[in-house]
Amino acid sequence: MTLRRPRKAVLMVALVVTLVVLCCGGSLTVVLLNGLTNDDSDRFLNASLGCGRGGVVDPDSKLPRIRPYGPDQIRNAAIIIDVGADLKLPPRAWVIAVATAMQESRLVNLGHLGTRNDHDSLGLFQQRPSTGWGTPAQVRDPVYASTKFYNKLQTVEGWDTLPLTRxxxxxQISAYPDAYAKHEPLATQIVNLLADGAANAAGNLATMECATAxxxxxxxxxxxxxxxxGSAFRSASRPNHQGVDLSVEKYRPIVAVASGRVSLVKCDEDFRGAKTCNVDGYPGKGGCGWMVEIIHADNVMTRYCHLVQRPFVRENQQVAAGETIGxxxxxxxxxxxxLHFEVHINNDRTSNGxxxxxxxxxxxGAALGNEG
Incomplete structure (x- = not known):
């Protein structure tokens, strides 16, 4: 089968290139992509790559090496994205598909694995001819395999709002159903780098916009x-303020910012050791009041403080992005x-994280500061 060309393939990423893009806020940003990897120095390039308006990458163009994946693997990721765009599916589908292929094959077009893995699991998604995915030759064609994955994905009710792993x-109906989530952060980076920041966007291809509302x-x-x-992160006047304050009226719903597991629900003690959270506090009282912490993919933890009443979630509960927690x-x-809102990396609850x-x-792709 011949690889279909994207209808609008305009983003060509080289290993060393200066990229000028128009970002969500309307300002021009110049980014030097000097050897793209997924290490800490450039893990947060996403915002500088727009919101997908430049189109998708041509899989036959010169592609970056995004560690730990080489050129052939990144080309397979580009094909997966290209097929999703050709099917007019939104970028969320591309992220899900790339993350799935990362788990199933490490983005390698697998041949016959013999007794090591279900005998006939083949291709980018380890699809099995014996279970109806297609002939061996078909499921080893990246375009065919990606198309079959997307077609099945669209039959899943609410797929675009479900946590990626679900x-x-x-x-896939995998024996390891929770394994996909760990690939979501890097899959997001790959989609952003290959499709002009598309993972930062919301909506379908016709209405794609930065997810700022x-x-x-x-x-x-x-x-x-x-x-x-309101009050900023570690400002001059509040150097120990480890988050930001989002100023809004009492009882406004608070939602989880990404899917994850609730790791903590508590009434945080004040400086006197008292747990008095069902009343308004005051400056100098100490403590977070009613609070929630959630662990997300890549060991990112988010913290939500000063809730008006006991949160609506419980510890170890799985929550979806956009689910009301308090x-x-x-x-x-x-x-x-x-709302006092914090983000910690490496699941480090301290100020160091x-x-x-x-x-x-x-x-x-979810800018704070939208007026209420």
């Missing part, structure tokens, strides 16, 4: 609520109703 498992981006991230940013309040060390939520969320 959507992928519904298609509360939609769930193709990356799987959304904002906790629409509100202006309501805004003023409990704990608070001068008025707002805290990063600026404004930067992090913007780079994941």
């Amino acid at each position: 959507a992928a498992q519904a298609v 509360g939609q769930i981006a193709a990356s799987g991230w959304t904002i906790p609520l629409r509100a202006p940013v 309501r805004v309040g003023s409990s704990g060390n608070s001068s008025g109703p707002h 805290a990063v600026d939520p404004v930067t992090f969320m913007r780079e994941h």
Whole structure:
């Protein structure tokens, strides 16, 4: 089968190239892509790559090496993205498909594996001819295999809002149903690099826009609520402020910013050791009041403080992006109703793991600061 060319293949990424793009806020950003990898130095290139408006990459163009994947593997990822665009599926589908192929084959077009793996599991998605996926030659054709994956994905009810691992498992029926989630962050980076930041966008191909109004981006991230940013992260006046304050009226719903597992629900003690969270707090009282912490893919932890009442979720509960977890309040060390929101990397709950939520969320396609 001949590889179909994308209808609008305009993004050609080289190993060393200066890229000028128009970002979500309307300002020009110049980014030097000096050897693209997925290490810490450039893991947050996403925001600088727009929101998918430049189209998808030509799989036959010169492609970057994105560690740990080589050129052939990245070309297979480009084909998966290209097929998804050709089928007019939104970028969320591309992220799911790439992450699935990363788990199933490491983006390698697998041949016959013999007794090591179900005998006839073949291709990028380990599809089995014996279970109706197609002939051996067909499932080893990346275009055919990707098309079959996308067709099955579209039969899954609510696939575009499900956590990635649940959507992928519904298609693959894997013996390791939780294995797909760990690939979501790098799959998001690959889609962003190969398709002009498409994983930062929301909507379908006709209405694609930066996910700045509360939609769930193709990356799987959304904002906790629409509100202006008040007190900033580690400002000069508050150097120990490990998050940002989103100022909004009491009882506004708060949602999980990405799918994950609730790791903590508690009434945080004040400086006197008292657990008094069902009342408004005050400056100097201490503590987070009613609070929630959620662990997401790539060991990112988000924290939500000062809720008005006991949160709606429980510890170890799985939540989806956009799922309501509680309501805004003023409990704990608070001068008025707002959500104190933190982001920590490496599941480090301390100040050492805290990063600026404004930067992090913007780079994941879900910019904070939208007026309510």
